[in-house]
Amino acid sequence: MTATARPEHAAGRRGPGAPALPAPSARTVRWEIAIVLGLSLGRSAVYAVVQLIDQATRAPLGDQTTVLNPTVADRWAFDLTYQLLGIAFSLVPVLLVLHLLWLRGRHPFRVLGLDLRRPGRDLAWGLGLFTVIGVGTLGVYAAGRALGITTAIVANAMDESWYQVPVLLLSAARHALLEEVIVGAWLIDRLGYLQRLREAGLGASSSWAGTEGLFLPLRTWPVVLSLALLRGAYHLYQGVGPGIGNALMGAVFVLVFLRVRRVMPLVLAHFLLDAVGFVGYPLLARAGLLG
Secondary structure, eight states, X not given: OOOOOBOTTOTTSSOTTOOOOOOOOHHHHHHHHHHHHHHTHHHHHHHHHHHHHHHHTTSOGGGOEEESSBOOOSSHHHHHHHHHHHHXXXXXXXXXXXXXXXXXXXXXXHHHTOSSSSHHHHHHHHHHHHXXXXXXXXXXXXXXXXXXXXXXXXXXXXXXXXXHHHHHHHHHXXXXXXXXXXXXXXXXXXXXHHHHHHHHTOOTTOOOBOSSSOOOOSSHHHHHHHHHHHHXXXXXXGBHHHHHHHHHHHHHHHHHHHHHOOSHHHHHHHHHHHXXXXXXXXXHHHTTTTO
């Protein structure tokens, strides 16, 4: 699947007041990727690998527990404040990648498909992904627990309070936006751009880039594999099973994004998966699906 390359600084293609920066070199794009990942999911992946090693060398993974949404302060006002601050600051890397797209004269929401232009189609894809991945996630979790390679996951350990459900829904939205905008869309665009630079033999003086639409990769499977491994890596703090399961989910999400060329279905599916897991955790636990 390909996308047409257009001059990034072509007159009339930018919105009013958009900056006319030159197209980025391969080195610039690599630095942008490294910085964004270092501030977000790449950092999480490093910590998750270290945490997995720490856990595995202490006791069997199957005997341990991972808490996803704990209470962080004894007094409700401070717990709520810390929860909201954590959600807000974790979304800064999302704003950064949108800003980087805008700096190059590209409309970030249209480029990534993070808008409401196709609500029906987005919802259909999102619900389909939610159903398939949701069933698969429960199966992988059960298998991991049976094999002793997955920790017991407590999706919600917040105290009962008036703000519990809103915070959990905001947390689900945070994870959906952070992971899908960066890993599910932006990195695909940037890796596709780097592939095109290599194919065209262009270096630091490259003067073309896409204004509208995506840079879809010329070779799909290297991108699918690398992004699947990244997604699996930053979930390893939950154990080997969730790492494998999320890597498979990542591969499916990349392929779907390459098919629909919009990130909104991925955001919707991810939000529903986390919202059901976080808010519905007590019901799932009582049903024996999270034991």
